[in-house]
Amino acid sequence: MRTDLIIAGVGGQGSIMAGTLLGTAAVVYDNKKALQTQAYSSELRGGAAVTWVIISDEAILYPRVAHPDILVAQAPQAITRYVSQLKPEGTLIVDSDMVKDPPRNGYTLIEVPATSIATKEIGSGIVSNLVILGVLIGATGIISPEAMEKAVRSSVPKSKIDINLQAFGRGLGFTWK
Numbered sequence: 001m002r003t004d005l006i007i008a009g010v011g012g013q014g015s016i017m018a019g020t021l022l023g024t025a026a027v028v029y030d031n032k033k034a035l036q037t038q039a040y041s042s043e044l045r046g047g048a049a050v051t052w053v054i055i056s057d058e059a060i061l062y063p064r065v066a067h068p069d070i071l072v073a074q075a076p077q078a079i080t081r082y083v084s085q086l087k088p089e090g091t092l093i094v095d096s097d098m099v100k101d102p103p104r105n106g107y108t109l110i111e112v113p114a115t116s117i118a119t120k121e122i123g124s125g126i127v128s129n130l131v132i133l134g135v136l137i138g139a140t141g142i143i144s145p146e147a148m149e150k151a152v153r154s155s156v157p158k159s160k161i162d163i164n165l166q167a168f169g170r171g172l173g174f175t176w177k
Helices: 015-029 076-085 114-122 125-140 145-155 158-172
Strands: 002-010 033-040 048-056 070-073 091-095 108-112
Touching: 002 015, 002 076, 015 033, 015 048, 015 125, 015 145, 048 076, 070 076, 070 125, 091 125, 108 125, 114 125, 114 158, 125 145, 125 158, 145 158
Parallel strands: 002 070, 070 091, 091 108
Antiparallel strands: 002 048, 033 048
16 A cells, blocks of 8 residues: 655744654654655745655555645645645645645545644644644554654654654544544
8 A cells, every 4th residue: 555645834844854754664663665755945944845755565666746645734835835736535634723724625634733732732832743743643544653653762862752752642642533
C-alpha cells in the first residue's frame, strides 16, 4: 500500500521537520519504504514551507506526489496552494487555529487546534507540528506510534525529546470525530 501526503505551512511551523520525522520513522523503525522532498522560500520565518512524503510497503517507482491521499495544512496558504490536488476521498488535516473555515468537499476533514494545544497544554507553540503528527498517525495508522517515538528520540536534540514526545502523545490521543 502506498500513501502520498503533503505537509504544508509557513517557515517556523515545523512542516519540513514533520515530513523528515515521518519518513525516518517509516524507513528506520517501521520497515517501510519512504521518500521525502521539500521546498521552502528564502524567508527564515513566514515564507512557504512544504514537504511531500510517500510511504509504501513496496518500492516507490514514481517519486512524485501529484494527488495526495492526505494534506496537512498548517496555514491558510497551504489550502490555497494544495487542496485542489487532494484526492476527493482524501483526508484533510488542518490546524484550526491557523486555517479558518477549511473547505468541506467530501474529504475526511480533521480540525485540530494544534497551536493552542501546543501553547496552552504543552507550553511551547513550536511543537504544534508534533501534535499534528500525533493526530495524523492516530487517524490514519500510516506508521506505528512506536516508530514515530523512536524517530523523535533519534532526531531531536536531547533537551527537546520530552516536550516533543509529550506533544506527539497529546495529538495521538486527540478525539477528532
